[in-house]
Amino acid sequence: MISRQWRGLARSSDAERYVRHLREETIPLLRSIRGFVDAAILRRPVAQGVEFLVVTRWHSMEAIEQFAGADPDVAVVPENVQRMMIEYDRTVRHYEVVE
Numbered sequence: 001m002i003s004r005q006w007r008g009l010a011r012s013s014d015a016e017r018y019v020r021h022l023r024e025e026t027i028p029l030l031r032s033i034r035g036f037v038d039a040a041i042l043r044r045p046v047a048q049g050v051e052f053l054v055v056t057r058w059h060s061m062e063a064i065e066q067f068a069g070a071d072p073d074v075a076v077v078p079e080n081v082q083r084m085m086i087e088y089d090r091t092v093r094h095y096e097v098v099e
Contacts, residue, residue: 001037001097004056004064006075008088015043015050018084022054030056035063049086057097064094 010018022041030036037057044051058064064072073091082088 002058002061002064003095003097004058004072004092005095006054006089006092008052008054008077008081009046009048009086010050010052010084011086012045012049014084015052018052018081019043021081021084030067033063033066035059035066061094068092 008018019041022039027039030039035058037059039054039056042053042055061072068074068076072094075089075092077085077088077090
């Protein structure tokens with residue numbers, strides 16, 4: 001199993017809108033992809049806004065490529081989400097889930 005992790009810093013005023021985007025758009029899309037396991041949305045307030053860590057789990061890199069494309073290390077950040085963020089990772093981190 002593979003864990004895919006991405007971090008973004010949202011404006012405080014856009015934090016709830018970002019969570020809504022994940023729940024209503026991104027996660028339903030992920031659920032439609034064979035090989036997707038689950039997702040966790042982690043957040044914490046910081047001085048500049050609200051930091052998010054989005055962690056998804058997948059059965060394989062091939063499944064991730066169905067979502068991310070040919071270069072699975074590139075973050076998938078739609079334009080409307082980019083506008084909510086102060087900063088965000090342009091690449092993601094993949095980890096093999098040991099346990």
